[in-house]
Amino acid sequence: WEHVTRKSDPLEQFIGLVALEGRNAVLFYRLLTDHFESLLPIVYTPTVGRACQEFSHIFRQGRGLWITPDDRGRVREVLGHAPWEGVRLIVATDNERILGLGDQGAGGMWIPVGKLALYVAAAGFHPTQCLPISLDVGTDNRDLLEDELYIGWRGPRLRGAAYDELVEEFVEAVRDRFPDALLQWEDFKKANAFRLLDRYSDRLPSFNDDIQGTAGVALAGLMAASRVSGVPMAEQRIVLAGAGAAGVGIARQLRDAMRREGLAEEEILRRIALLDSTGLLVEGRAIDDAHKREFVWPRQMAADCGFTGDGPFELDEVVRLLEPTALIGTSGQPGLFGRSLVEEMAAAVERPAIFPFSNPTSKSEATPEELVEWTSGRALIATGSPFEPVRFGDRLIETGQGNNVYIFPGVGLGVVVSGARRVVDAMFTAAAETLAASVTEADLARGSLYPRLGELRAISRRIAAATARVAFDEELAEPLDEETLDRRLEEFVWSPDYPRVRLG
Secondary structure, eight states: OHHHHHOOSHHHHHHHHHHHHHHOHHHHHHHHHHTHHHHHHHHSTTHHHHHHHTHHHHOOSOOSEEEOGGGTTOHHHHHTTOSSSOOOEEEEEOSSSBTTTBOOGGGGGHHHHHHHHHHHHHHOOOGGGEEEEEEOOOOOOHHHHTOTTOOSOOSSOOOHHHHHHHHHHHHHHHHHHOTTOEEEEOSOOHHHHHHHHHHHTTTSSEEEIIIIIHHHHHHHHHHHHHHHHOOOGGGOOEEEEOOSHHHHHHHHHHHHHHHHTTOOHHHHHHTEEEEETTEEOBTTSOOOOGGGGGGOBOHHHHHHTTOOSSOOOOHHHHHHHHOOSEEEEOSOOTTOSOHHHHHHHHHHOSSOEEEEOOSSGGGOSSOHHHHHHHTTTOOEEEESSOOOOEEETTEEEOOEEOOGGGTHHHHHHHHHHHTOSOOOHHHHHHHHHHHHHTOOHHHHHTTOSSOOGGGHHHHHHHHHHHHHHHHHHTTSSOOOOHHHHHHHHHHHOOOOOOOOOOOO
16 A cells, blocks of 8 residues: 555556556455545546556556457457456457547556456455456557557457447357356447447346446435435436436436336426437437437427427526426536536526536536535535535535446346346346435435445445345346345355465
8 A cells, every 4th residue: 555655646556556466466456445445546437547548558468358350250269268267247348438538449458457346346256257358349549540559459440240240259259158247348339339238138147337337326326315305206307418328328227217106108208308419309300329219308298398499409498498406417528517507407496416427527517616616505416537525614515426336346246146147227226226225314414425435345235135136026037035145145255365275
């Protein structure tokens, strides 16, 4: 810990931690577990974004497996090069939409590596059960292709049928080589993210954290906020700025939660307003992306809410007419939540929930300091990146980070331990409910809609149990009684301690 903290540059700390993991995995994970809250911004966002950009320049040692277009016809053989058998968890990326940074080519590999480190620290997977994979299908990032040190597959991105064929071969190879593994799709561009999730969700246990993990943590934050505002889920009016993978994923998860509250489909649609870069998704507009269409408002619904003319109906007008109780940003547009918009929202709602979820920090739609000032301290805030506490009068408001790490490790643990054959939205709703229930009154009093990260192992264990119960209830796994489930979780979870060696 002393060696890490001697370094003032977060990227240098990252490099040192990566080197430590290569030398001594037990010590690395002990350090990460003991100092999780301090090291999370180093091993993952925001520092991992910079590490992805600098990947070829800080490269020391290869991690995980790389699959390139040159491997077509032999992907099963490549998976056989995994350094260990018995893989139970795979995080795979094609590197095209790394955080808010876009196409990072080979550098995207730090995302699966980082996510799996969090699975180990937060949920107790054994490191040898985890396998990061890069589908390195080229890059359209000209700066990378012109960099003489770039170590990725040099060429434009594989697209169309050739891309689909390689992914299909990859999925079949995973099913053959690692039949008990859960596959997490990570940082695919939105069109591919939804296509692959929908195509393969019935073929092998899999989920997309950008879609479903982000949705679960957003739902949990909103559930916690409702304890302060007094507005139950069935009465929320939610505006989502951003209709990419995260935005549509959050909308789907909100819909699942509202269905469980007994709301009719039309009423659910009316309570979820989704906007893309052109404005409100409304009938009559040209909408090319298939994943957006399930949240398009009928023209009559829009008219009933006061929208007149042909549009486009932009964010300011949507907030003015709908008077939302919650505003969630996944747009990647810094400063999108401006002063006039926030003040308009706060004038209509006593305790507005405002979640600028875009990351890294430079992409945030607003800062907590701005939101506190513009709402006179009344806003219930969650962010996608970490921010320092804000002083308001005699209060110190600690904004909670809606980090997916609260959700995906526990869900993954529950799926693997239960033997679930499929991952469903209900698992993420159960995870959100469990996370929201873990937020204490003391957490809410300090301004945070999420619990302390130091409690994450215990929270992940509870989320895993809730996830497994959904698998049992929906007949996705052979049912276990509570005692057996608890014992299996206890036996599965690994702690970073040196093994005892007996000689003689």
